[in-house]
Amino acid sequence: MSNKQVRQLVETLEHDIHSATSSEQILAAVGKIKAFRKPLVYKHSKHFLAALVSLSIAIFIFVGSHNQISFLAAYSQGNGLFFLGIGCLLLCAFIVSLVLKNKHQISKVAKLAYQKDAMLDNNLKFKAPFNSEEMRIRFSELNRGNHSRTFKEVVAGEYQGDEHQFTFEYYHFHYVDKRTVVTMRGKRMRTKTVYDKYDRYGIIIPFGFYQNLQIFSFKIGQQYQHSLSSGSIAFDKIFKVKASDELAGTKFLKPAVVVAILDMSAFLSKMNIEIDGTGLMCLSFNDSNMIMGNQRYDLSNPDAFYDELAGHTKLRLLERTLRFVHQLLKHSDSNFKETV
Amino acid sequence: MSTSGIIIMGILVIVVIAIVSIYNGIVSRKNAVERAWAGVISQERQKNNVLPELEKVVSEHKEFEAGILSDITRLRSKLGELSERKIDTQGLGEIESLMGKVQSGISVTMEAYPELKTAGLMNNLMREISEQEENVGAAIRIFNQNVEAFNEGIEVFPNNMVNGMLNKQARILVFSDTQSSEKFDYKPNL
Numbered sequence: 001m002s003n004k005q006v007r008q009l010v011e012t013l014e015h016d017i018h019s020a021t022s023s024e025q026i027l028a029a030v031g032k033i034k035a036f037r038k039p040l041v042y043k044h045s046k047h048f049l050a051a052l053v054s055l056s057i058a059i060f061i062f063v064g065s066h067n068q069i070s071f072l073a074a075y076s077q078g079n080g081l082f083f084l085g086i087g088c089l090l091l092c093a094f095i096v097s098l099v100l101k102n103k104h105q106i107s108k109v110a111k112l113a114y115q116k117d118a119m120l121d122n123n124l125k126f127k128a129p130f131n132s133e134e135m136r137i138r139f140s141e142l143n144r145g146n147h148s149r150t151f152k153e154v155v156a157g158e159y160q161g162d163e164h165q166f167t168f169e170y171y172h173f174h175y176v177d178k179r180t181v182v183t184m185r186g187k188r189m190r191t192k193t194v195y196d197k198y199d200r201y202g203i204i205i206p207f208g209f210y211q212n213l214q215i216f217s218f219k220i221g222q223q224y225q226h227s228l229s230s231g232s233i234a235f236d237k238i239f240k241v242k243a244s245d246e247l248a249g250t251k252f253l254k255p256a257v258v259v260a261i262l263d264m265s266a267f268l269s270k271m272n273i274e275i276d277g278t279g280l281m282c283l284s285f286n287d288s289n290m291i292m293g294n295q296r297y298d299l300s301n302p303d304a305f306y307d308e309l310a311g312h313t314k315l316r317l318l319e320r321t322l323r324f325v326h327q328l329l330k331h332s333d334s335n336f337k338e339t340v
Numbered sequence: 341m342s343t344s345g346i347i348i349m350g351i352l353v354i355v356v357i358a359i360v361s362i363y364n365g366i367v368s369r370k371n372a373v374e375r376a377w378a379g380v381i382s383q384e385r386q387k388n389n390v391l392p393e394l395e396k397v398v399s400e401h402k403e404f405e406a407g408i409l410s411d412i413t414r415l416r417s418k419l420g421e422l423s424e425r426k427i428d429t430q431g432l433g434e435i436e437s438l439m440g441k442v443q444s445g446i447s448v449t450m451e452a453y454p455e456l457k458t459a460g461l462m463n464n465l466m467r468e469i470s471e472q473e474e475n476v477g478a479a480i481r482i483f484n485q486n487v488e489a490f491n492e493g494i495e496v497f498p499n500n501m502v503n504g505m506l507n508k509q510a511r512i513l514v515f516s517d518t519q520s521s522e523k524f525d526y527k528p529n530l
Contacts, residue, residue, distance in 0.1 A: 232482040233489045255478035
């Protein structure tokens with residue numbers, strides 16, 4: 001397969017995956033690559049040879065001319081050989097970047113196929129980003145970043161547990177802190193504006209049973225007056241609990257809930273739980289891989305990649321997190337609402 | 341005051357601060373253990389809210405074995421014996437074992453007579469019992485974790501010295517499920 005054919009195939013595949021609305025369509029698109037019975041890779045032997053030749057020329061020129069004349073002198077004298085050497089170096093860098101770009105293009109399209117298939121397998125759908133201002137007011141967790149805050153991605157899904165069914169929205173939140181740094185250069189004072197960029201991830205769930213509660217291991221603005229202790233030394237070492245109603249907060253922190261949160265914190269780093277005044281829960285963390293799955297193959301092995309896509313892609317961290325939310329719901333509801 | 345005098349004073353102050361902080365640490369971990377035990381008792385006592393209803397349902401349906409009713413009665417009396425002030429892991433073990441017996445007796449009957457499952461109250465009772473048992477299990481886990489932290493806090497150096505001289509606290513036994521462990525041949529060499 002020529003490089004031109006590979007490029008065309010990759011572009012067609014990318015287009016097909018973007019327009020796919022079912023796992024079958026993604027499989028059909030990858031199936032076209034599989035039909036070639038060859039790995040989808042660019043041939044770079046000529047590129048490597050050209051890069052090697054141009055690098056050798058550059059080294060020859062610089063090492064050779066260094067014996068006779070210094071670089072600065074060669075540059076100031078407009079020495080033609082010097083510029084040829086620079087040209088060869090630039091050519092070498094260009095070829096290497098082209099090779100890397102081609103490799104990246106193929107892995108990017110495989111990643112796209114895998115991600116879209118994972119989303120379709122798990123009934124997840126992209127939706128419009130939240131209004132960051134509204135969310136900032138609802139949750140202290142999302143009141144971060146003094147310069148800007150945006151939702152890069154919002155994905156909606158549903159969970160069906162033994163006792164509760166609920167909808168959820170997974171989000172990727174990006175925020176920027178702006179600060180001024182003062183440095184001294186000699187006797188001169190210089191100020192520089194620095195932008196620190198951060199990402200947080202989370203799940204929004206209509207919880208309903210409790211309101212105005214914060215359980216956090218990663219610092220957030222504390223909204224409620226009552227500090228609660230769980231009774232567990234291990235839990236209290238990691239989490240702080242704040243609630244507007246002490247009794248309701250204590251009721252929420254049943255032993256099974258405390259243990260479930262403690263266990264979940266082993267899987268989610270810097271985990272926070274916040275329930276707003278309307279009973280909406282925001283479970284936030286630092287892990288970026290919740291809806292990514294665990295991709296093992298790509299288009300360099302089309303058969304294995306096809307088989308990987310053909311199976312149901314399990315998003316284990318998402319499943320575990322939703323089971324955890326279900327556990328919280330189960331221990332917050334009443335089992336005798338209708339009967340007793 | 342001479343330099344060496346200041347150094348000695350400084351060292352003494354640091355030692356006193358360390359002793360006070362170790363002493364307070366032991367006290368607060370002991371309190372955490374007692375609080376966790378109270379949590380276990382409070383979760384166990386939640387059973388009192390369900391057992392009368394369960395007793396009623398079991399006595400109304402002749403499908404259940406008579407032994408279940410007597411186990412429930414024994415369970416209620418054992419629950420009354422539990423005290424928040426005295427850490428009694430053996431008494432707790434007996435209650436957990438009795439509860440397990442009641443639960444398995446009810447489950448066996450419900451499997452044999454599926455029509456019992458359709459009774460809404462029975463289903464809700466079983467769900468409530470299962471959640472309560474989960475909470476008891478979690479409360480026991482928290483208690484055991486706190487006990488471990490406490491025991492470690494009185495045994496490591498130099499805490500053992502402070503404890504020996506000032507706190508004078510003894511190791512607390514963790515709760516172990518004897519019924520479950522009896523099923524294993526393996527016993528850790530502790």
